[in-house]
Amino acid sequence: MTDNNRTFCDVVQPQILGINPYVPGKPVSELQRELGLTYISKLASNENPLGASPKAIEAIQNALTEIARYPDGGAYALKSTLAKCLDVSVEQLAIGNGSNELLELVARVFAGSADEIIYSQYGFAVYPISAQIVGATGVEIPAVQYGHDLPAMLAAITSKTKIVYLANPNNPTGTLFNRTALETFLSQVPREVVVVLDEAYVEYAQAQQTESDYPNGIDYLTIYPNLLVSRTFSKAHGLASLRVGYLVGCTEIIQYINQVRAPFNVNALALAAAEAALKDTGFVEKVITLNQQGMRQILEALSQLNIEHIPSVGNFVCINLGEKALEINERLLHEGVIVRPVANYGLTDFLRVSIGTQVENQHFIDALKSILQDIT
Ligand SMILES: Cc1ncc(COP(=O)(O)O)c(C=O)c1O
Incomplete structure (x- = not known):
């Protein structure tokens, strides 16, 4: 609404009106403001409880002297390091x-108002939003046991389908599909349909699964030029606030992505930190070990409390609290624990809990125990 009471709803692009914005986890500072709490455990955004690698922080400090200059829009140094790590060429990276940003750019490059984009029920929220932004029809395929039904997703492909988004593992459910399922799927997808395999939690999943159980998307790029793999520095590398992710694919598609992205879309501090973080494999190992211990700690407590969960290979777990889930969420906030309601995904009975440090996890467990005692 403008000051002279006119609205812009009849001039805004129609598809924008229907967008349900992404719901982020509640920031610690917001809860501090609202409830005046000082001791808060944020287990709401699948962030890294160990923070970032000290080497990444050092790289940021070194890069600070150059902040008056534009960053390297071609991200040469980061791409070169990534290319070596992944055994791909620099031209295969955006x-x-x-x-x-990259998930959305794929939609902008490949889909328009006459097209369809397929994703799974309970799939990561950015997929339907990306479809809506470009005016494409989002086709949501019912999940099986909270995970992707790849055969049904395949069967849903029509001549209008431009993109299929897959998350392995998926957020918020933590479910995964195995190597055979992915191979069967990829071998039948028409070559002109782009498959985006979102591996935001690849480090956690790889550590928990055998190679045959968890496929590495990069292995399939030479066989399937229509496959794109997206990954991030926000999770195991602990750089969520810096905003760095990457897309790996065939050089032609990567070139289109680079044509539409903003010239300096990733800032210099983020580029420097990501490169240093990538090299610090010891830090990622520590993160993974902590995650495994934390997952065990939380699952043991859930089992003692007779609370069901969706088995997860990520750094988070969805727990079933029945019809009181939202009430329990409110009460957890009052105990200083921020978790994530997932009612916006249709998972009204669930809360998603990110795995934190031992102390944060215990804060959550103790708060949940006392709330449940009180409620029942
Ligand atoms: C499955 C999945 N994909 C992509 C992202 C986006 O991560 P970022 O934009 O921080 O790289 C997230 C973040 O939570 C996610 O859970």
């Missing part, structure tokens, strides 16, 4: 302002 760097994004978080992988979020």
Whole structure:
């Protein structure tokens, strides 16, 4: 509404009106403001409880002297390091302002108002939003046991389908599909349909699964030029606030992505930190070990409390609290624990809990125990 009471709803692009904006986890500072709490555990955004690698922080400090200059829009140094790590060429890489930006750019490159984009029920929220932004029809395929039904997604492909978004593992459910399922799917997808395999939690999943259980998307790029793999520095590398992600694919598609992205979409501090973080494999190992211990800690407590969960290979778990889930969420906030309601995904009975440090996890467990005792 403008000051003279006119609205812009009849001039805004029609598809924008229907967008349900992404709902982020509640920031710590907001809860501090609202409830005046000082001791807060944020387990709401699948962030890294160990922070970032000290080497990434050092790289940021070194890069600070150059902040008056534009960053390297071609991200040469980061791409070269990534190319070596992944055994791909520099031309196969696009760097994004978080992988979020890249997921959306794929939609902008390939889909328009006459097209369809397929994703799974309970799939990551950015997929339907990306479809809506470009005016494409989002086709949501019912999940099986909270995970992707790849055969049904395949069967839903029509001549209008431009993109299929897959998350492995998926957020918020933590479910995964295995190597055979992915191979069967990819071998039948028409070559002109772009498959985006979102591997935001690849490090956690790889550590928990055998190679045959968890496919590495990069392995399939030479066989399937229509496959794009997206990854991020926000999770295991602990750089969520810096916003860096990357897309790996065939050089032609990557060139289109680079044509539409903003010239300096990733800032210099983020580029420097990501490069240093990538090299610090010891830090990522520590993160993974902590995650495994934390997952065990939380699952043991849930089992003692007789609370069901969706088995997860990520750094988070969705727990079933029945019809009181939202009430319990409110009460957890009052105990200083921020978790994530997932009612916006249709998972009204669930709360998603990110795995934190031992102390944060215990804060959550103790708060949940006392709330449940009180409620029942
Ligand atoms: C499955 C999945 N993909 C992509 C992202 C986006 O991450 P970022 O934009 O921070 O790289 C997230 C973030 O939570 C995610 O869970």
